[in-house]
Amino acid sequence: MDPGEAILERELPARVVVIGDLNAQAVVLVRLLRGLRLITKDGRWSGGRTVIVQMGDVPNRGPGARAAMELLLALTPLAREAGGDILWLLGNHEVLSVLRHEAYVTPEEYMEFATQEEIERFVYARNRYQLELLGLPRLRGTIPPMGGRLRAWEEENAPGREAYRAEMGPTGRLGTAIRRLPVALTMGSLLFVHGGLSPRWAAHGIQGLEAETRRSWAKAPEFYEDVEPQSILRDPLGPLWHRVYALASAPSVRSDLHEVLAATGTRQMVIGHTRTDAVMPGEAGRVLVRHGGRLVMSDVGLGDPGESGAVLVIEKGRFEQWTPGGSKSQVVRVKAR
Structure with missing residues (x-):
């Protein structure tokens, strides 16, 4: 296997840190990594065998997209050398950003390239x-x-937009890296995907999802509108855009969730994409669990004014919410296979 490739199906490591949607918050990312002792003050990997899963949506809506992406890419080989890993999942905002859909790009994001x-x-x-x-x-x-x-x-x-587009394009370093990001992965009994996985897409299997993603990128779309509406990159019920499990509780929704977990050989789905404060009784800054513990929502609104941020730490058979102040609270137990 190429040492630069991510392992998409593996047993659950001893310690996993799940970071939800970053929203271009590089300062928040550094604060979280330092607080969890995953990097040193000078930015070197110190997390040992810890595996980080970043749930996608690193760019857009904030001031530090480039810095956050560069940091994740720089740390990944260092983490792997130490026996750990960094797995950055593809989110819908990564797709939008590399395909010239710049509705959510901030002036500060352009200016990082000026x-x-x-x-x-x-x-x-x-x-x-x-x-x-x-x-x-x-x-x-x-x-x-x-x-x-x-x-x-x-x-x-705002200056820098042409340099931004070149770097995010198919031959740019960041654009190339984004086009190689995985859509979904499993660790033991846990399934990780940015938006959610419907039965239709779950039927492809994890490796099949990867193949579908490669096929979509191979068509070399220049703009977002060039992507087929029902393809894996754009389907409203596809893994990058799905919100049904986060927002609905009907029996049919739970049935679909259970079907997907069975199809992928997992027991719980971890998602980003939909903010926890968009769902009752969720709130900003706190992880939310739904559907009897089968769905864990990680998008806590990182970078919101007044919010210190929160991540999930999975170890010793349980999910715990961790904040930069060092507080921990159990969210739900990891369901065994």
């Missing part, structure tokens, strides 16, 4: 525009709110 000279010109022009919005040098009159207009100007004028 030159220092471009940033300096941008800051100068932004300051001039901000003075205009403040009504200066006008001395008298009503000054309307400027936040939305200033943000719109930033989105329109």
